[in-house]
Amino acid sequence: MISNGRNSGLVSSITDIEEQSVASVRLTVPVRPDQEEVLTRIVRTISTNRSKNNRQQRITKASIIRAYIDAMTSLAIDYEEIPNEKEFARRLTELITR
Numbered sequence: 001m002i003s004n005g006r007n008s009g010l011v012s013s014i015t016d017i018e019e020q021s022v023a024s025v026r027l028t029v030p031v032r033p034d035q036e037e038v039l040t041r042i043v044r045t046i047s048t049n050r051s052k053n054n055r056q057q058r059i060t061k062a063s064i065i066r067a068y069i070d071a072m073t074s075l076a077i078d079y080e081e082i083p084n085e086k087e088f089a090r091r092l093t094e095l096i097t098r
Contacts, residue, residue: 029065036061039061039064039065040061042064043059043060043061043064046059046064047059075092075095075096076095077092077095078091
């Protein structure tokens with residue numbers, strides 16, 4: 001339910017999106033346990049390897065996923081005839097490792 005332009009669910013604001021002028025969209029994405037573990041490890045590594053001067057924005061699993069999406073938009077991915085997630089991942093990996 002939305003009231004006064006705000007979501008009245010469990011989360012009323014998203015504080016980990018840095019000064020974004022565009023409204024955000026909540027998206028629930030199921031991930032495998034190993035994928036969640038990778039996200040947790042990345043967040044922990046980033047958080048422990050930055051000085052107090054570089055802690056203006058909280059790094060979360062969601063911010064890591066958004067950064068990956070933003071980075072992928074700069075890739076020239078061939079979207080033709082992708083039969084499944086495995087093939088899409090293969091094509092992404094091929095582009096990234098070139």
